Amino acid sequence: MNNDYSRAEAIQRLNELLAEEMEASMRYLHLSTLVQGIDRLVIQKVLKDNHEETIEHAEQVSEKIIQVGGTPAPKLNLELSGEKCTGIEALQSALLFEQAALDAYREFLECVEGNGDVILEEFARQQVAIESEHVSELRMLLGESHLGGE
Numbered sequence: 111m112n113n114d115y116s117r118a119e120a121i122q123r124l125n126e127l128l129a130e131e132m133e134a135s136m137r138y139l140h141l142s143t144l145v146q147g148i149d150r151l152v153i154q155k156v157l158k159d160n161h162e163e164t165i166e167h168a169e170q171v172s173e174k175i176i177q178v179g180g181t182p183a184p185k186l187n188l189e190l191s192g193e194k195c196t197g198i199e200a201l202q203s204a205l206l207f208e209q210a211a212l213d214a215y216r217e218f219l220e221c222v223e224g225n226g227d228v229i230l231e232e233f234a235r236q237q238v239a240i241e242s243e244h245v246s247e248l249r250m251l252l253g254e255s256h257l258g259g260e
Contacts, residue, residue, distance in 0.1 A: 120230055121180030123218050127237075128171040129184035130214055134207050135164035140190045141200050149197025156251065157200060160208075160244070167237070174233055198252065205248040212241035 138161035142154045172182040195203070219234035 117178060117180075117227075120222060120227070121175055121178060123221065124171055124175045124178070124180065125182065125184050127214055127218060128168055128175065128182055129186050130211055131164050131168035131171055132184055133186055133188045134211060135161050135168060136188055137190065137207055138164060138204065141195070141203055144193065144195050145197055145200045146194045147196060149200075153197035153200055157204065160204060163244075167240075170233075174230070178227075178230065201248055201252050205245065205252065208241060208244045208248055212238065212245050215241055 138157050142157035142161065145153050145157070175182045215234055215237040219231070219238055222230040222234055225231075
């Protein structure tokens with residue numbers, strides 16, 4: 111779609127995605143320590159699994175940056191609160207940052223779509239699919255059902 115999207119812009123955007131994945135992994139890890147009550151037994155495992163998966167995503171983004179000739183150089187911006195939370199509150203927080211990741215990958219896909227860089231376009235499509243599934247899984251855990259495009 112955007113034929114003017116340069117390799118340098120793609121690398122910059124990938125570094126922003128890398129920062130987002132790294133921040134999400136730290137948020138998941140931190141959130142898993144804050145869950146209180148009986149929910150902790152189940153929710154903590156979900157959050158730790160998601161933590162490990164976001165680390166894998168960060169590694170994949172880093173590899174993609176290197177593959178297209180860049181250097182991974184994320185600029186992290188992270189503030190973590192120390193407030194205890196219920197399992198539901200933790201899942202609601204997780205849903206917010208999974209939705210943010212989905213939106214970021216969708217924006218990246220819009221930028222690289224149709225510009226001839228099949229590697230980046232397919233990577234973006236794959237990440238949109240993965241993040242869509244994460245958002246859907248969290249909504250299911252929260253008892254929400256959202257049919258449609260998300």
